[in-house]
Amino acid sequence: MAEFSVDPFVDLYARRTSGMSASEVRALFAVASRPDVVSLAGGMPYVQALSAEHVMEVVESVLTERADTALQYTGGQGAPSLRAKLAMLMAEEGTVADPEDMVVTTGAQQGLDLVGKVLIDPGDEIVIEAPAYVGALSAFSAYEPRYVQVELDDDGMIVEQLEEALVRGARPKFVYTVPNFHNPAGVTMSLARREQLVALCREAHVPIVEDNPYGLLRFEGDPLPTLRSMDPQNVIYLGTVSKVFSPGVRVGWAVAEPGVLQRLILAKEAADLCGSNFNMLVTERYFAGDLWRRTLERLVDVYRSRRDAMLAALQERFPADARWTSPAGGFYVWVTLPEYFDTQAMLAAAVERRVAYVPGTGFYPDGRGKDRMRLAFCYPPEESIVEGVRRLGLLLADEEDLYRSLSGGRT
Amino acid sequence: MTARVAVLAGGRSPEREVSLRSGHRVMTALQTRGYEAFVLDPAEDALVETLSAAMLPACYIALHGKEGEDGTVQRLLEVLRIPYTGTAPFACQITFDKVLAKEALHAAGVSTPAWATVEAAALRDLGGGPILHHVAERVGLPAVVKPSRAGSAMGISFVERETDLPGAVMSALSFSDAVVVERKIEGVEVAASMVGGVHEPLPLVEIAPKSGVFDYAARYTAGATEYFAPARLVPEVASACQHEAAAAFTTLGLRDVSRADIMVDAEGRPWVIDVNVSPGMTDTSLLPMAAQSAGIGFTDLCERILQLALARG
Numbered sequence: 034m035a036e037f038s039v040d041p042f043v044d045l046y047a048r049r050t051s052g053m054s055a056s057e058v059r060a061l062f063a064v065a066s067r068p069d070v071v072s073l074a075g076g077m078p079y080v081q082a083l084s085a086e087h088v089m090e091v092v093e094s095v096l097t098e099r100a101d102t103a104l105q106y107t108g109g110q111g112a113p114s115l116r117a118k119l120a121m122l123m124a125e126e127g128t129v130a131d132p133e134d135m136v137v138t139t140g141a142q143q144g145l146d147l148v149g150k151v152l153i154d155p156g157d158e159i160v161i162e163a164p165a166y167v168g169a170l171s172a173f174s175a176y177e178p179r180y181v182q183v184e185l186d187d188d189g190m191i192v193e194q195l196e197e198a199l200v201r202g203a204r205p206k207f208v209y210t211v212p213n214f215h216n217p218a219g220v221t222m223s224l225a226r227r228e229q230l231v232a233l234c235r236e237a238h239v240p241i242v243e244d245n246p247y248g249l250l251r252f253e254g255d256p257l258p259t260l261r262s263m264d265p266q267n268v269i270y271l272g273t274v275s276k277v278f279s280p281g282v283r284v285g286w287a288v289a290e291p292g293v294l295q296r297l298i299l300a301k302e303a304a305d306l307c308g309s310n311f312n313m314l315v316t317e318r319y320f321a322g323d324l325w326r327r328t329l330e331r332l333v334d335v336y337r338s339r340r341d342a343m344l345a346a347l348q349e350r351f352p353a354d355a356r357w358t359s360p361a362g363g364f365y366v367w368v369t370l371p372e373y374f375d376t377q378a379m380l381a382a383a384v385e386r387r388v389a390y391v392p393g394t395g396f397y398p399d400g401r402g403k404d405r406m407r408l409a410f411c412y413p414p415e416e417s418i419v420e421g422v423r424r425l426g427l428l429l430a431d432e433e434d435l436y437r438s439l440s441g442g443r444t
Numbered sequence: 445m446t447a448r449v450a451v452l453a454g455g456r457s458p459e460r461e462v463s464l465r466s467g468h469r470v471m472t473a474l475q476t477r478g479y480e481a482f483v484l485d486p487a488e489d490a491l492v493e494t495l496s497a498a499m500l501p502a503c504y505i506a507l508h509g510k511e512g513e514d515g516t517v518q519r520l521l522e523v524l525r526i527p528y529t530g531t532a533p534f535a536c537q538i539t540f541d542k543v544l545a546k547e548a549l550h551a552a553g554v555s556t557p558a559w560a561t562v563e564a565a566a567l568r569d570l571g572g573g574p575i576l577h578h579v580a581e582r583v584g585l586p587a588v589v590k591p592s593r594a595g596s597a598m599g600i601s602f603v604e605r606e607t608d609l610p611g612a613v614m615s616a617l618s619f620s621d622a623v624v625v626e627r628k629i630e631g632v633e634v635a636a637s638m639v640g641g642v643h644e645p646l647p648l649v650e651i652a653p654k655s656g657v658f659d660y661a662a663r664y665t666a667g668a669t670e671y672f673a674p675a676r677l678v679p680e681v682a683s684a685c686q687h688e689a690a691a692a693f694t695t696l697g698l699r700d701v702s703r704a705d706i707m708v709d710a711e712g713r714p715w716v717i718d719v720n721v722s723p724g725m726t727d728t729s730l731l732p733m734a735a736q737s738a739g740i741g742f743t744d745l746c747e748r749i750l751q752l753a754l755a756r757g
Contacts, residue, residue, distance in 0.1 A: 036671070040667035042667075053665075055663070057661075060458055060460070060461045060596075061458050063460050067456065375611065375614065375615055378614065379618050381598065384458065431568070432614070434567075435567055435614055436614065438567040438572065439614065440573065441573055
């Protein structure tokens with residue numbers, strides 16, 4: 034008799050890998066990425082809107098003028114000249130940031146990982162929104178926190194719930210939030226809630242981690258102040274150029290007060306020494322001059338039309354008892370279906386009908402969200418969005434029929 | 445001898461990824477034996493055009509799920525007169541459909557757990573929803589709810605209480621238009637595989653998932669399941685398993701290669717719970733483990749399966 038060891042190192046893996054396993058949903062996404070499937074699943078920025086000519090010029094100039102630097106290591110914090118450009122992006126939303134308080138990261142995703150590395154010990158409580166950005170959950174979970182979940186409504190995080198949790202004795206290391214055009218919920222935290230959250234956290238001595246990838250993708254209304262601008266001492270801010278330029282260059286940043294910043298830089302250097310200098314120089318050059326503003330305006334126009342197409346299609350095609358958010362920016366609409374729906378189970382049937390979405394369960398650490406789905410309007414053109422929503426609507430109607438039959442006509 | 449061989453893998457089924465993993469491993473194995481093997485993905489490539497232009501002596505079918513296992517691709521290859529590995533179309537069609545396979549096995553006296561079938565059409569068009577109460581009574585709980593036409597344990601759930609049955613049926617119907625509600629057998633799961641014919645059984649592989657459930661994650665996450673080959677069964681029980689597996693393969697008319705999944709209950713009785721015409725060939729798959737424990741390496745295994753098809757050319 035032999036014991037077959039598929040993986041001879043299985044007994045050696047760290048506890049933090051226990052959640053890392055093959056999944057049915059991931060397997061279904063492999064089929065959903067086929068061109069005949071309308072994918073409302075992935076949050077891919079519409080990079081086709083970039084001016085190819087402008088990008089080419091930028092890349093060429095980096096290679097002709099600064100090849101020696103571009104192909105070399107750089108400091109862990111990132112070049113001051115790039116940080117100045119990133120501070121300029123923050124100023125677009127009215128936030129004053131000192132480039133000295135900034136570390137350039139490999140996308141905001143690395144920022145999330147570094148925050149986890151620097152602040153979370155196994156068993157520590159951290160506060161997340163419910164639902165929460167799935168990539169943040171993956172990043173934080175490796176550091177084995179206990180999650181305290183605070184619900185969202187149309188005005189963002191319900192701060193009263195956080196207050197109650199603190200009163201009940203929660204002692205979180207930090208509060209994580211995506212205040213603008215939330216992923217996956219699409220909602221934006223109101224000014225009143227921002228003020229409430231900032232005041233509460235300052236008083237409770239709990240830092241806020243503000244993740245703001247979509248802030249500049251506002252379709253209407255005036256920008257709200259970032260949490261960082263309201264309380265620089267108590268807010269760690271994460272930004273990225275992924276949504277305003279390109280996710281391919283992997284350039285993000287974190288802004289924090291000196292103590293935190295120093296640890297973030299050291300943690301960053303331990304992870305990868307420094308970011309890609311070539312990509313950082315391309316990014317710096319991209320944001321020189323004013324061309325990027327025109328591209329951003331074009332992007333916002335495209336996303337706004339797609340959002341409108343999706344909301345109109347949902348109104349026309351989705352069941353009367355479904356609810357969804359109406360984002361004023363960003364990439365996502367969050368749909369809540371009647372509770373008998375199981376969007377994870379339904380995904381196979383959706384892919385069979387050539388449409389895909391992200392089931393709600395991935396956005397909660399505790400398996401909730403079966404009756405929710407995230408729909409992304411950022412990538413497919415309007416006619417595809419309309420067709421995708423139509424296919425989904427038909428599927429939901431069929432599922433409803435099944436449910437009616439199974440429940441003996443009771444719904 | 446350098447024969448050109450298409451390894452069909454990928455496709456549009458939910459098992460696309462698994463199939464691509466199987467297919468690339470088979471391709472590499474055949475290449476090391478000098479075959480000019482290449483992966484042909486029906487979802488990416490023009491299947492019929494490529495096959496009809498290539499004048500291939502044989503195809504290796506590493507597709508999983510619908511189209512690859514239900515006789516569809518086999519019928520295409522029959523028309524093109526290209527020999528292929530594995531079972532002929534009609535037997536594929538029966539075997540891939542758990543409803544038909546269960547009925548065939550039961551009629552032939554093969555040991556398979558009590559079950560009932562629920563079809564989407566019956567629920568939607570005949571108002572058959574109230575049937576679930578009778579299903580639960582007839583099958584008994586706990587039960588396993590499975591889509592009739594799917595693989596890799598996708599869409600499967602375990603039901604302890606009758607109130608959970610409607611949700612489980614709806615989930616399984618996402619993968620297929622009918623579901624099998626089957627009495628859950630508690631015990632040890634083993635896989636019985638054959639290559640060449642029923643007179644050539646491979647050693648049984650015992651499956652011990654660490655989570656207790658052999659679901660998608662337990663199947664395809666390296667290390668999530670422990671395997672023992674041969675299975676840790678007393679000889680009489682092991683031979684009873686092989687006997688039932690052979691009876692299942694014969695009843696369903698399978699050829700070249702196949703795998704039966706069997707539950708052995710506390711009394712040592714084997715129950716056939718599933719039969720596969722295109723067993724997985726990934727690094728965590730059962731057939732290659734069975735072969736290895738019989739002293740047949742992966743490369744030999746692939747070549748042997750291919751030669752069975754070449755011999756039909």
